[in-house]
Amino acid sequence: MTYRATPDQDELRAMVRTLAEEQIAPRAAEIDAKAEFPWDLKELLAKQDLLGTSFPARFGGTELDNVSQAILVEEVARVDATTSLIPIVQKLGSLPIHIAGSAEQQARYFPRLASGEWLAAFGLTEAGAGSDVAAIRMRARRDGDGYVLSGSKRFITHGSIANLVTVFASTDPDAGRRGLSGFIVEADTPGFSAPRVEHKMGIRGSPTAELAFDDVRVPLANRLGEEGEGFAIAMATLDRSRLAIAAQAVGIAQGATDYALRYASERRQFGGRLADLQGIQFMLADMASSTEAARQLTYAAAAAVDANAPDLAYWTSSAKLIAGDTAMRVTTDAVQVLGGYGYVTEYPVERMMRDAKITQLYEGTQQIQRLIVARQLLRRAGVARP
Amino acid sequence: MRIVVCLKQVPATTSEKRYTADLRLDRAASEAVINPLDEYAIEQALRLQEAGSVDSVGFLSMGPEPATEALRRALAMGGDDATLVTDPALGGADTWATARVLATALDKLAPDVSLMGMASDDARGSLVPGAVAALRGLPLLSYGSELRIEGTAARVRRLTATGFDIIEAPLPVVASVTDQVGEPRYASLKGIMAAKRKPMETWSLADIGLAADDLHGAALTRVIEARKPEAKAPTERVENVSADEAVTRIADWLAARKLI
Numbered sequence: 001m002t003y004r005a006t007p008d009q010d011e012l013r014a015m016v017r018t019l020a021e022e023q024i025a026p027r028a029a030e031i032d033a034k035a036e037f038p039w040d041l042k043e044l045l046a047k048q049d050l051l052g053t054s055f056p057a058r059f060g061g062t063e064l065d066n067v068s069q070a071i072l073v074e075e076v077a078r079v080d081a082t083t084s085l086i087p088i089v090q091k092l093g094s095l096p097i098h099i100a101g102s103a104e105q106q107a108r109y110f111p112r113l114a115s116g117e118w119l120a121a122f123g124l125t126e127a128g129a130g131s132d133v134a135a136i137r138m139r140a141r142r143d144g145d146g147y148v149l150s151g152s153k154r155f156i157t158h159g160s161i162a163n164l165v166t167v168f169a170s171t172d173p174d175a176g177r178r179g180l181s182g183f184i185v186e187a188d189t190p191g192f193s194a195p196r197v198e199h200k201m202g203i204r205g206s207p208t209a210e211l212a213f214d215d216v217r218v219p220l221a222n223r224l225g226e227e228g229e230g231f232a233i234a235m236a237t238l239d240r241s242r243l244a245i246a247a248q249a250v251g252i253a254q255g256a257t258d259y260a261l262r263y264a265s266e267r268r269q270f271g272g273r274l275a276d277l278q279g280i281q282f283m284l285a286d287m288a289s290s291t292e293a294a295r296q297l298t299y300a301a302a303a304a305v306d307a308n309a310p311d312l313a314y315w316t317s318s319a320k321l322i323a324g325d326t327a328m329r330v331t332t333d334a335v336q337v338l339g340g341y342g343y344v345t346e347y348p349v350e351r352m353m354r355d356a357k358i359t360q361l362y363e364g365t366q367q368i369q370r371l372i373v374a375r376q377l378l379r380r381a382g383v384a385r386p
Numbered sequence: 387m388r389i390v391v392c393l394k395q396v397p398a399t400t401s402e403k404r405y406t407a408d409l410r411l412d413r414a415a416s417e418a419v420i421n422p423l424d425e426y427a428i429e430q431a432l433r434l435q436e437a438g439s440v441d442s443v444g445f446l447s448m449g450p451e452p453a454t455e456a457l458r459r460a461l462a463m464g465g466d467d468a469t470l471v472t473d474p475a476l477g478g479a480d481t482w483a484t485a486r487v488l489a490t491a492l493d494k495l496a497p498d499v500s501l502m503g504m505a506s507d508d509a510r511g512s513l514v515p516g517a518v519a520a521l522r523g524l525p526l527l528s529y530g531s532e533l534r535i536e537g538t539a540a541r542v543r544r545l546t547a548t549g550f551d552i553i554e555a556p557l558p559v560v561a562s563v564t565d566q567v568g569e570p571r572y573a574s575l576k577g578i579m580a581a582k583r584k585p586m587e588t589w590s591l592a593d594i595g596l597a598a599d600d601l602h603g604a605a606l607t608r609v610i611e612a613r614k615p616e617a618k619a620p621t622e623r624v625e626n627v628s629a630d631e632a633v634t635r636i637a638d639w640l641a642a643r644k645l646i
Contacts, residue, residue, distance in 0.1 A: 011578060019572055049575035062575050268626050346629060 003299035009068050016075035019048060025079035031205035032082065032351050037161055038205055041083050045076075046116025054091045054098070059110035066302035070247035074295070077251025078258070081355035082205035084251060086119075088244040089158045089206075092363075093120025095237040096166040096182050100225035105184065109164060121162035122241075123153045123185075123211055124234050130155075131368050133168075133231065134177035138213065140169035147171075147223065149183065149191075149216040157362070159209030160194035163187050166237075167213075168230045180230030184222040191216040202354035239313040240305050242320040242363040246298040249323035249359040253291040256327075256334035256352045260284060263338055263347075274337070283337055287330045294323040314376035321369040324359035331356040387535060389431045390444040390497040391465070392488055392518075393424040395456035396508040403508065409609040410478050411508060413450065420456045423503035425463075425570035430533050430563050431501055432464040432571070439535040442466045444495065448476065448487050454586060461581035462573035468584070469495065473591040475598035480605035481509070485517030487601070490594045492560075493522060499540055502562045504529055515562035525555030531566030 005013070024041055031038050045051050053069050055061025064072070069091070077084035094113050097105055112118040129135035138151030149169055159165060165185050172179030185192060194209040224233055261284055264275040274280050301315035309315070331353040335342035342349045360366045378384045397403055401416035420428070434440040443465035447453045450472060457468035471491050479487070492500045500522075505512040519526035527533070530542030531550075541554040542561060573581070591598060598604075622639065624632045640646045 012575070015573060015575070015578060047574065048572060049577075053575070062579065266626070341628075 003067065003296060003303060005067070005071070009071055012064070012068055013071050013075055015048075016050070016072050017078075019044070020075050020079045024076060024083050028080035028082070028348065029345070029351065031080065033204075033345070035199075035204040037207055038083055038086075042086050042116065042119070045083075045086055051087055051090045051116035052114035053087065054094070055110050055114035059106065059114050061110070061114035066243060066305045067299050070243065070250075070298055070302045073244050073247040074251035074254065074298075077248040078255040081248060081252050081352070081358075082203050084248050085157060085203060085206045088241075088248060089122070089162075090116070090120055091244060092122045092237070092241040093158070093162060093164065093166055095241055096122070096224050096233050097184065099236050100182060100229060100233045101184075104221070105224075109184065113164070118163035119158055119161055121156055121158040121165045122237065123156050123159065123165045123167035125153060125155045127152070127154045131365060133180075133234065136168060136170055136180060138167070138169040139173070140171050140181055140183060140218075142171070143217070146217055146219045147183065149185065149213040149218055151213055153211040153213075155198070155362075156194075156209050156211050157206060159211045160197055160207045165192075165211065166224065167211075168234050169213075171227045171230075175228065177231040178228055180234070181227045182224030182230040182233045183218050184224065185213075185216060185218055186222075189216050189218065200358075202351070202356070202358050238363055239316055242369075243298065243301050243305055243316045245359055245363045246294070246301060246316065246319035246323040249320070249327035249356065250291060250295045250298050252352055252356050252359065253287070253294065253323070253327040253330040256331040256349055256356075257284070257287040257291050259347075259349055259352075260287065260334040260337040263341075280337060283333050287333050290326045291330055294319070294326040297322050311376055311380070313372050317364070317369040317372040317376075320359070320363070321366055321373065324356075324366060324369075327356040327359050328353075387440045388442045388444065388497045389434065389440050389499045389501050390446050390492060390495050391424070391427045391431045391460070392446050392492075392500065392502045392514075393428065393456060393460055394421045394447060394506050394508075395419070395449050395453040396421045396506055399507055405612045408478075409612050413452070418452060418455065420459055421503055421506045421508070423505055423507060423565065425503070426565050426567045427501045427503045427563050428460050428463055428465070429570040430530075430567040431499075433568070434533065434535060435464065440499075444468065444497065446488065446491055446495065447471070448479070448484055448491070450477075454588070457586060458581050459573065461584045461586070462578040463571055464577065466584060468586045469589060470586070471589045471591070471594060473598075475591055475601065476604050478604050479601070480607045481511050481513045481517065482606045483601045483604045485514050485521060487591070487594070487596065488514065489518045489521035490596055491589065492518065494594055496558070498557045498559075499533070499535070500524075500558070500560045501533065502560070504562050504564045515560055519560035522560065525559045527553050527555055527559055527561040530561060530563045533561055533563055533567070 049062055052061035053064040057063050073084050113120055140147045140149050167185050168180050168182050170179045171181040191214040193212045195212050196210040198208040264280050267274040298319045301319035304312040304315035334349040335353050338349055341347050395418050397416040398419045404412040406412050431443045435443050445457050445460045445468040447457055448471045454470055461468055471487055502515045515528055527542040529544050531545045532543040534541045539554050539556050540559045544551045624635050
């Protein structure tokens with residue numbers, strides 16, 4: 001099985017690449033240095049219809065297939081990982097509404113999200129509940145015709161700038177993960193705040209926020225699915241959304257490979273070009289071929305999500321695992337190819353290396369991906385635990 | 387009110403131009419784009435349409451079959467329809483033949499404004515707008531930094547060494563605009579999707595009522611040589627140094643010649 005891009009996908013790649021190289025790449029170093037969210041680029045992406053690719057056309061979206069969505073993320077991440085999080089998190093934050101939202105909820109929120117007028121965020125992680133989702137302590141107490149949310153979330157990408165956060169809280173603390181429920185919280189709801197933003201190693205222009213819920217009243221109409229379905233909704237979301245992280249990792253790796261190749265072709269040492277040295281050639285070949293392998297696996301995973309395959313988590317976790325590790329290795333090698341210049345901020349590869357690290361951590365660490373892949377393997381082999 | 391924007395598909399500015407054995411541009415050798423200077427004409431037309439001064443915008447190109455890609459890209463930026471004039475007899479067309487074909491096609495399309503970029507990036511003759519206006523017997527409003535429709539007239543504002551000239555002529559007119567009109571837009575994703583459904587016609591020479599003989603072998607001129615310009619003085623290159631050092635060396639070089 002091979003994944004060849006369709007003419008429409010090639011056209012999308014060309015469109016995004018032009019936009020990325022002309023408008024996003026020149027901003028990347030500054031976004032990283034100042035750790036400021038690029039509002040101008042968010043507006044640009046919205047204007048070019050690139051924040052609505054996962055939304056149905058009837059709500060103003062462009063309803064692209066998952067391979068195309070991966071291509072979009074990849075091409076933006078190739079020049080700037082921070083900016084690629086804008087379409088990534090727009091989808092991540094709204095996936096719970098795609099998966100479990102009612103027709104009314106979708107009609108209420110999708111037009112504003114598809115146009116990019118509103119930004120979405122996904123609020124699952126807590127200080128004490130990272131990989132261990134069942135340890136969530138945030139409470140949602142039923143109160144008349146709604147719920148009162150109390151507690152806090154941590155490491156929420158775009159949490160401080162989103163207009164809407166899909167959050168997961170316990171409606172039944174004794175039931176563990178079966179007591180989790182999902183809610184749509186609008187950011188201007190009284191009691192909701194983002195008191196703190198993290199200082200990070202990479203993706204520095206993308207605000208990662210702590211969210212505080214101080215008796216936030218949410219109407220019944222904003223509950224996602226039934227009480228107790230929260231864990232399943234959150235997992236179904238991550239099974240699909242981590243595809244975008246794989247695509248982001250492929251993009252980062254490609255950007256580093258392209259930069260190292262160009263540098264090696266221009267830089268002269270020992271009377272010749274760096275690229276003439278076999279030791280450098282071997283590194284470039286490893287960078288290019290492993291990036292290509294990660295890309296192909298990512299597209300295979302995208303096709304599995306498009307087909308809504310029962311084992312799509314096997315594919316998306318495999319893709320994120322391989323692509324994240326590839327991005328880390330390839331960006332580290334890119335710094336090596338540039339030598340001392342690679343280590344300084346004058347050149348972009350050290351930023352790419354710092355950005356790459358997050359792809360091994362968020363939306364499930366690489367260790368969690370292995371658990372998911374193994375669980376699927378054992379299930380296929382008929383030896384899964386009941 | 388209708389504008390037809392003429393555009394040419396050219397090799398990307400950044401790619402090296404190659405010539406075939408008979409000294410024609412080898413169009414297959416490099417990436418093809420809309421002539422960047424024509425993008426300003428497209429932008430000007432679309433701005434007039436958005437402002438409500440123009441009802442429809444069409445695009446016209448003369449060139450080999452792949453030029454439909456350039457027209458499709460223009461339609462992705464906006465506008466309503468496109469026409470390509472393509473014919474085997476047009477291979478190697480020079481400025482005169484190009485102007486003759488465009489003028490004839492424009493007579494058939496009969497827009498109120500026939501709009502062009504100020505030059506093409508590959509040939510840089512800047513002759514086609516004037517030639518088209520002369521062949522059609524229409525007023526020429528050239529090198530506009532802005533085009534406006536004022537009732538039954540068109541008006542351009544032309545940047546000069548001392549200020550602006552304002553030139554007006556009754557419609558229909560032929561006009562050309564410069565890169566002063568404003569940055570050409572990027573095609574949006576919905577624009578790209580919509581462009582696939584917009585009408586595009588392909589005309590042969592016969593369709594516009596011309597015969598190959600009318601064009602005298604598609605050219606009155608002949609290219610006798612194409613070569614790279616020779617360096618007039620020894621060049622010095624600053625390579626493989628840090629940006630700071632490069633800046634210092636270039637500044638020193640300029641200072642030594644009292645240029646800064």
